[in-house]
Each structure stands twice: as structure tokens, then as C-alpha cells.
Amino acid sequence: MSRLATSKTKSNPRTLEAFASLRFFGDRLEPRHITQILDTMPTLAYRKGDVFKMSMGQEIRGRTGLWLASSEGHVNSTDLNEHLDYLLTIVFSEDTEDKLSRLRTLMQEAGIEADATCFWYGEHGARPPVIRDDIRSRFAQIPAQVEEDFDTD
Secondary structure (H helix, E strand, O other): OOHHHOOOOOOOOOEEEEEEEEEEEEOOOOHHHHHHHHOOOOOEEEOOOOEEEOOOOOEEEOOOEEEEEEOOOOOOOOOHHHHHHHHHHHHOOOOHHHHHHHHHHHHHHHOOEEEEEEEEEEOOOOOOOOOOHHHHHHHHHOOOEEEEEEEEO
């Protein structure tokens, strides 16, 4: 077969982008309490009613309190599980049981909820990732629901 007859289409579609966020939210959320427990500075945090600037400079008033840590800029990988593992290290590090106990107590007392949001974007035909069961079960211990946003070209 001549070189001209060789297909130039990609036979193995790939992931173009992936990242994840760990988010705590609630009307009575005080971001500094989450920061103290997790010993991590958030990517974005505000109390209900606070005014904050979006990336485009637009000012928004928080409808509820938020504490968010993102893997974007911290994990150089298109493997979504690596992004989720990074977020889990924020909660599951030294003194995990004490940290989880304090976090759960705060969540219950202040009516705070949590989730882990996953963003994945791939080439046309790329297969969405499969989130490992151990990752899902560790987020469930917080408790935090894993939410998926998967899309392709």
C-alpha cells in the first residue's frame, strides 16, 4: 500500500481536558472553618451574600456560601482519576479520622453539603473515563456526591 493510501485519521481518540473540584456549600457556611479543618486554601470561597469577582471581572453576589478547591493548575494530567486523587489528599492526609469527624460535625451543624464535580472533555469518539470505585467510596465518607460532566467534540 502506498503512503498516499494510508489513513490520516486518529485511530485512538484522546482526552483533551480534565479537572475536578471539591465543593462545600450552604447558607451558613463560613469558609474559614473549612479552611481550618482541611488546612488548605480554597481556589474560591465566599459567604452567602458576599460579592466576588468572576474570571471576566463581573461581580456576583453569592446566593449561598461556598468553599471550593480545584485540581485545575495543580494536576498536569488528562486522567480524571488523578485529579480526583489530588482532591482526596486534601481530606485524607494525616489525622484523617479527626479531620473527617470535625468536617462531618461542621457539615451537620451548619447544614453544609459537599460534592466532587468532574469535568472531562475528549475528542470525537473518545471514551469517557471510568471513575474508580475506591475514589467514589472515599468521597462518600465525607459525604460528597460525585457529579460528572463529560463531553466530546
